[in-house]
Amino acid sequence: MTPISPSPRARDLNLLLGESARDLVGTVVEATAEGVADSVRPTSVTVRPSGDTLVRYAVAVRRRDPPIVRETLVAATGGLVPEGAAVVAGDVHGESVEVGLWRWPHDPALPALARAVDGEGVRAVLARAGVPSARSASVAVQTYRPGRRAVLAITTGSERLFAKVVPPGELAGLRERHELLADHLPVPRLLATTDDGLALMPALRGTSGRTALRQGQPMPDAAALEALLDRLPGDLVAMGKTSDHRRRARHYGAVLALTAGNDGVRATEIADRIADADVGEYPVVAVHGDFYEHQLLLDHGTVTGLLDVDTAGPGRRIDDWANLLAHLAITDTPHARSWADHVLHHVRERVDVAHLRPRVASAVLGLATGPFRTQRSDWRERTRRRIALAEEWLTGS
CATH class of the missing domain: 3.90.1200.10 (Aminoglycoside phosphotransferase (APH), C-terminal lobe)
Known part of the structure; x- marks a missing residue:
């Protein structure tokens, strides 16, 4: 992990990318994943000019059975901590710091995500939308931006669809744009939405x-x-x-x-x-x-x-x-x-x-x-x- 300049605004960045990050993530792994963090690697970092920071980690968790499990954990500070995140407070160089933490797929800003990636949640949405072969649907994660959105690719037999997961407060705007644009442009019409922030749409060719x-x-x-x-x-x-x-x-x-x-x-x-x-x-x-x-x-x-x-x-x-x-x-x-x-x-x-x-x-x-x-x-x-x-x-x- 690369240390950043000692600017006061970089405090949170140093905390989440420095050696302390391993201890922080390790504590969460021990408490929630019933294992020990064997390795902790940052895979994406979001930084705001204020110094507020969000880091996604790939974590190798060592358990008795199986020996190694791959986990994704997220840590955030300041305004990037979503409501509902578990918060750990501590002292860093004489300053009080609070860090919000969560494990994939339990993103507190994206409440539809955990239900969607387990397959059953998406299958229920597919069934309500009248998609054939809904019970055979498989789900693959395309993108995940912690606290912001996720895109899931869904395959049901020969049909391919996508589910976009957004914060619930953004769903109305997403729905309105798709409804408006689909009349004018090659933009997919939404097949179904859920109040917790999931939007289902068909794949377009190309x-x-x-x-x-x-x-x-x-x-x-x-x-x-x-x-x-x-x-x-x-x-x-x-x-x-x-x-x-x-x-x-x-x-x-x-x-x-x-x-x-x-x-x-x-x-x-x-x-x-x-x-x-x-x-x-x-x-x-x-x-x-x-x-x-x-x-x-x-x-x-x-x-x-x-x-x-x-x-x-x-x-x-x-x-x-x-x-x-x-x-x-x-x-x-x-x-x-x-x-x-x-x-x-x-x-x-x-x-x-x-x-x-x-x-x-x-x-x-x-x-x-x-x-x-x-x-x-x-x-x-x-x-x-x-x-x-x-x-x-x-x-x-």
Whole structure:
């Protein structure tokens, strides 16, 4: 585990990634899993500018029978501790610290999760939705973001579905967006929802845009992407707040300052320059909010599905383009560069590139937080390269 700079705001980060983390997790394992933590490895880290921290751990638990069991545990501090988490209080360097803890799949912010992953809970939802072969359904976890969401892939015979698990308070917005967008775009209609935060939806046909890009498959024409975004219904403008790339850049810079040492200092300077850059005036319209290749399903370059519409709402079209270009910039393969050049040629005919650059730089700065968050072994070098790339976009060099 990598110690972080001694900044007071990094106290929680050091606590959850330092040597004390093993003792903390070990205590939970002994109390709830009836075993001993043989190894404790952080697999994802969420940090806020305040220093509030959430860490997901892969834990090897040694028991008498079987000898080793793999567990996932989560520890969080401050505002990242969800209501209902078990809280351990202690003293660290003379300061009182409270840590919220839970074991997978018993996430207190995602009450539907434990019921869903055991299979029986999902089978009951499938049966209510009238899905054939519900009793034979199998469940596989696709993604898990502690306290935020989980995505489960469900197979029933030849049919494939997905269940998204969100905090119950977010379910109404998710349901409303899917109902609204399914009338206009290749967005799946929800088959069923549960009050505790589970949304069931059919799988759409097509290959992930990320997979297609990496395999060198045809990618959509930029004009087709423009037409796709044009179909976002205007009613989305009333749903949520307009995102601001300048505020996001400052957020990312502050996170990098906590995690990336001197590179983080450079990131905060870039964030300040992004915030001061001229970004022009663009109308607020309906946007996807997190538009990039992985949100697309493709069939030989034709879009067959638009995913993760949770973020859809009011914004500026230029920011959807900037997010796509930022993801292509960090992919940096010949196929990605070729498609990025095509997209940029299309976009620069519609917006001032001087207004586009700080927006792309902001999105790249956000992506610079990813290598540390996912605890890659080479996270420092990857973070450094992405911060440099953000500066290149900002300056046009």
